[in-house]
Amino acid sequence: MDYRITCLVLIQIAAVVVDGEERTCHYKFGAYHPQIYDMFTCAWCYTFLFPKRGLTAHPAHPFLFLTSESGRVHARLNPDAKNDTARTEICRTLTDEQCQRWQSCCNAAHECCDKQLSLPPPDNSTCQATWDGYGCWGKEAPSTVNYINCPLYMSYSIPTRQAEKICLPNSTWLMKAGMYWTDYTQCSNYKDLKTSLYLGMGCSIFSVIVLVPAIYIFVRYKALRKQHRIRLHINFFLALLLKEVMTILWDMLVTYDRVSHEDAFNTILVQNGVGCKLLSFFMIYFKCTSFTWMFCEGFYLHRLMSDAFSPPRSLVTLYLTGWGIPLLSSTIYAIIRGIYANESCWSTSYEDKEWIFYAPNLTCLIVNFIFLCNILRILLTQLQSHPNEPSNFRKAVKATFVLIPLFGVQLFVTIYRIPVNKQAGLEYERFSLFCNNLQGFFVALIFCFLNSEVITHLRKTWRRRIRDRSLGGSKRLNTTLNQTLSFNTDTLDRKSSDKRNRKENYQMDDNVNGDVFSKDSRGNDIRYNPVPATDEELCSMPENNHGKCMLH
Secondary structure (H helix, E strand, C coil): CHHHHHHHHHHHHHHHHCCCCCCCEEECCEEECHHHHHHHHHHHHHHHHCCCCCEEEECCEEEEEEECCCCCEEEEECCCCCCHHHHHHHHCCCCHHHHHHHHHHHHHHHHHHHHHHHCCCCCCCCECCEECCCCEECCECCCEEEEEECCCCCCCCCCCCEEEEEECCCCCECEECCEECCECHHHHCHHHHHHHHHHHHHHHHHHHHHHHHHHHHHHHCHHHHCCHHHHHHHHHHHHHHHHHHHHHHHHHHHHHHHHCCCCHHHCHHHHCCHHHHHHHHHHHHHHHHHHHHHHHHHHHHHHHHHCCCCCCCCCHHHHHHHHHHHHHHHHHHHHHHHHHCCCHHHCCCCHHHHHHHHHHHHHHHHHHHHHHHHHHHHHHHHHHHCCCCHHHHHHHHHHHHHHHHHHCHHHHHHCCCCCCCCCCHHHHHHHHHHHHHCHHHHHHHHHHHCCHHHHHHHHHHHHHHHHHHHHHHHHHHHHHHHHHHHHHHHHHHHHHHHHHHHHHHCEEECCCCCCEEEECCCCCCCCEEECCCCHHHHHCCHHHCCCCCCCC
16 A cells, blocks of 8 residues: 555656646645546545545545544545445445445546646636536636536535636635635525525416416407417417426426435436436426517517507417427427436536527517517507597506516516525525516416406306306296195195095994994084984984874
């Protein structure tokens, strides 16, 4: 081991002495030969990623040391991630997932060294390219603030967030406490990440809840859906709805999965499966469709305002524009991304290549802004012809504010993205989420639920249902009464018939005195009288014993 150390030191000395013949790679604590650089950076990757695992790095020695609480060194490990034996020894102190994170950090540091070697030799005109322990920075101009995406091997890191490094006017990197300093606070601040995530999801869900009934109302009424204006609204609302649904799925399945796990390599984002890349593609596509359909809305309204006597007769061209152009740009981007940067579910920035779909989106916004300005000019011209009607001015102002969400003018505020670690950057990020994710809510509210024509149709439907319910209730009540009356009538008829039968047919024989009685059936007064007896029976009665009875 001592022999190897001596050789490494000699290599390092040779690299320093033979200036110009042997290039070095720069990292946080100095410049070294690439092999020594790899050992230093791997050692510090371990220390930065797992500070409580027991192994520590040293600024002057390219090893990992196992020390006791008193600071006594018990073991010294070679941190070379490319050496199988050394890698096995290091990974015994880590879980499998942590070992992958450590190796990823080492590989990123090695790639940074290759990048430095490909650049021209350093001079005093720029800040030197370097590896800061987590990320790689190129040669940057003085007095600039530079950014890189947060690396995935950091705990709770989201690649859409960025780290910041400042190049001072004297062409040196900013230092704090005597060391080169990089701001990674936004990469690991998962509490703020979750807050922004919940805010964005809440706004998207709110828009979906409002957009679904709005689309149903437009489709439900034939008098509405046959209008060209309403057909454009339906397509625009559908584009916004699908965009918000894709955003919700991405936040729930990908982003939340990442911020909820410290270990990145078991997450969907790092596994980089086909499903998450398809989700990323559809999210990009439907976001682009929302811009093109904003343009279609603006174009149609501008055409009506500027030439009311010749409105578009067919919407086929607008349909192809609204759904076709985003499909073309998104497909081209997906092909290039899948070939050259097929990682992290395409969530990381692909720099200039993203202008493939950014350019059409920005063009739609600019053209819509021109449309809006011209519409305002037309309205103001009409106001000048009727100066004594103050209500016209209020209508013009109202129309301006109403058209802002339809034309997407509010999105101009969110075009430039202020880094989160800048002052008010976090607040600006959440304001952007509010503007972008609630656009569907505002357009559905203004152009559907507050539309007088829609309100009229809804009132008619409501009154018709109330009337139908009232008629239905009356019919049910009449049916019930008729059934009840019919039942009572049948019952009374049966009872009367039974009584008549009993009055006519009922006879009773009294075995005690031998009298025979018949039932009287006159009216409802029921009486029982003896049936007239024979003459012999009458004469045999006690009251006839005085000789008044004469037998024949």
